[in-house]
Amino acid sequence: MTPPSLKTALLLGAASFGLAAAQPALAQDLTIAIGGSVTSLDPHFYNASPNNGLGTHFFDRLTELDANAQIKPMLAESWKVIEPTLWEFKLRPGVKWHDGRDFTAEDVAFTIQRAPNVPNSPGGFGAFVRGVKRVEIVDPLTIRFHTAEPYPMLPTDFAQVLVISRHAGEGATTEDYNSGKAVIGTGPYKFSAYTPGSRTRLVRNDAYWGGRPDWANVDYRVISSAPARTAAILSGDVDVIDTVPSSDIPKLEKDGKVQLSSIQGLRLIYASFDRSRTDNPVFVTDNDGKPLATNPFNDLRVRRALSVAINREALAERVMENTAKPAGQWLPPGAYSYNPEVKPLAQDIDGAKKLLAEAGFPQGFKMTLHTPNDRYPNDAKTAQAVAQMWTRVGVQTTVEALPWSAYSMRANRQEFGMRITGWSSSSGEASSALVNIIGTYNPEKRFGASNGSRYSNPELDALTTKAGSTMDDAEREKLLQQAVKMAIDDVALVPLHQLVNTWAVRKGLQHSPRMDERTRAMDLKPAKG
Incomplete structure (x- = not known):
């Protein structure tokens, strides 16, 4: 695995991530079942994999780590070091929030300020913005980050922080996110409903900057019982499950309706x-x-x-x-x-x-x-x-x-x-x-x-x-x-x-497994033809 290096960041920062996004497919529904409980829809409340995996459907990051933990541009198209303690990020033009308003540098600045300061957070995201001492907005699509000392990990750190909107997030509480009121993101899916500890319903964001998502509706369930998850995929009640119990792998491998997807x-x-x-x-x-x-x-x-x-x-x-x-x-x-x-x-x-x-x-x-x-x-x-x-x-x-x-x-x-x-x-x-x-x-x-x-x-x-x-x-x-x-x-x-990391997936679906174990609708493609 190559380092999350400054050189890599600069090279990849000039690429266009959006052009590689999935193209439209026939409208279909997708049902996901994960084992870990989602404790909040507030993207900065708790740095836990189930929360982060779900959050990536609603919100994007400045940079993104792909399935193999390699850095890519996302809401930031490019970035560079101006001085040893000064980074400049160029933001992607034409990105819209779910309510139709423009994404700008003001939203990024607001995100950096809020991420480490969520009340009652059991484990937040302060570490990923600790290098930033001052934010400078140059123009709506250019933002600079001043650091106290040289800080090469900034692009990699930003790949952990979901960007929220100032207009929806200012004054919003964690409960405002859990109710859906503040879940206004730039991501591929929009909020529909949330039942804590049970399920979240998502609908396609047809105006997504990265291309129209494959799935019209996503039912994102929590099934904490491993036997119940296995039963759900075998019965066809869900399309994919994560954290497949090792004792069930032989049974799933023999089932003609299911395929396994794994990665270190x-x-x-x-x-x-x-x-x-x-x-x-x-x-x-x-x-x-x-x-x-x-x-x-x-x-x-x-x-x-x-x-x-x-x-x-x-x-x-x-x-x-x-x-x-x-x-x-x-x-x-x-x-x-x-x-x-x-x-x-x-x-x-x-x-x-x-x-x-x-x-x-x-x-x-x-x-x-x-x-x-x-x-x-x-x-x-x-x-x-x-x-x-x-x-x-x-x-x-x-x-x-x-x-x-x-x-x-x-x-x-x-x-x-x-x-x-x-x-x-x-x-x-x-x-x-x-x-x-x-x-x-x-x-x-x-x-x-x-x-x-x-x-x-x-x-x-x-x-x-x-x-x-x-x-x-x-x-x-x-x-x-x-x-x-x-x-x-x-x-x-x-x-x-x-x-x-092992997933069980309904036969006919294509799944791209991730080293970070996140289970996302974006990593599943419908059967061709």
């Missing part, structure tokens, strides 16, 4: 420690059930013990049934800034017990491992397997599995001691995780927006910041690789496995 994903499934407390950790006790005086997860030896206790090969092969790869870091091999020196740890039971004893826990302790049960393929099953591995080294672990809608909010309030979750580095490089889930939580600096564990390492933050201001791609990659090693050596998180 960018999502890491990992275990995360609560580091927000120095004493009285939640859901962690001694072997008699009494509170601990100190938080054991603040001891590197404990973190290393829990990491080395895991048999990652077994998780990938048996639990995930070969639909995942053992992980030692958060990017797959071949990605820009993947560190080839950081390998998945081999299980070492004796080594784990020794580390626990050195940390003062020769008999281990008790804890609860929290996990979603409807968000990632085999999430609760993975948690049960990990709990057994930890129990084997003396850390008696029980599992509590929750629906994603409840789990995600509680996790971001530091209500769990140990949890299993996932992160998709949709930018295709290491800084996505370094800034968002590992960087020290600091809203003012727009670091750590999704750092629910409250892990903090100032030395790592400094290295991440240095990499982010290094314009040379090769030098930046070396710094990011150093940061990857530092984070893993400090066991900022416990990598488990990298998912292979």
Whole structure:
């Protein structure tokens, strides 16, 4: 995978993305079923894949990462560096909002201001606009971004932020988006109806700048139960499902009405420690059930013990049934800034017990491992397997599995001691995780927006910041690789496995799978003829 580089950005920025868009097809309806719950239609409320996937139907970004995480122009036709701390973006002419008004630089400026400032956001988008210190509107289709220091990742960061209109968004609350009132985008589909946790109905935007969409109506459903999703695609009730359960793959492969679509994903499934407390950790006790005086997860030896206790090969092969790869870091091999020196740890039971004893826990302790049960393929099953591995080294672990809608909010309030979750580095490089889930939580600096564990390492933050201001791609990659090693050596998180993204699609439809795992109507084409 090539780096999201300045050179690449400049070359691709001059291309015309709209010309390659799909041409009109016969009016048809499409029904999509996803496993993860959509928690809001506010495009800046929560940086979660289900929300982002749905949001791309209504809203566009300045830049776009394609199915293989390569940067392309979108609402911005081109971009360039004027000075080391000044970027200029030329916006696409003729783009209309769903209500017919013109898209201009004013809307982009408003978006940059709002994205990091949504009230009650459980994990927002501040990290992706943190490089911008000042916005300068040159004319309606030219906008400049001033940065405090050189910032080569700006075009890549903008590929994560959906652009909203000033006229519809000014003063609008998250509830105004959920009601549909403020869902006025430039995207290929318009809002029709939204039932939280259940379904969203979309209608075609015939005036879409990228070409008339293929589907007249899209029914975007949430079916959190994996067996129910499989049953829905087999019965013909839906046209496509995501997060296909590994146990159902053989059955789906044999069904003549269904085809599978897969790609190596960018999502890491990992275990995360609560580091927000120095004493009285939640859901962690001694072997008699009494509170601990100190938080054991603040001891590197404990973190290393829990990491080395895991048999990652077994998780990938048996639990995930070969639909995942053992992980030692958060990017797959071949990605820009993947560190080839950081390998998945081999299980070492004796080594784990020794580390626990050195940390003062020769008999281990008790804890609860929290996990979603409807968000990632085999999430609760993975948690049960990990709990057994930890129990084997003396850390008696029980599992509590929750629906994603409840789990995600509680996790971001530091209500769990140990949890299993996932992160998709949709930018295709290491800084996505370094800034968002590992960087020290600091809203003012727009670091750590999704750092629910409250892990903090100032030395790592400094290295991440240095990499982010290094314009040379090769030098930046070396710094990011150093940061990857530092984070893993400090066991900022416990990598488990990298998912292979798999969809089941009705026979006759053409599907383009995405590394970022988003499920979109735009990636499905009707049968020809």
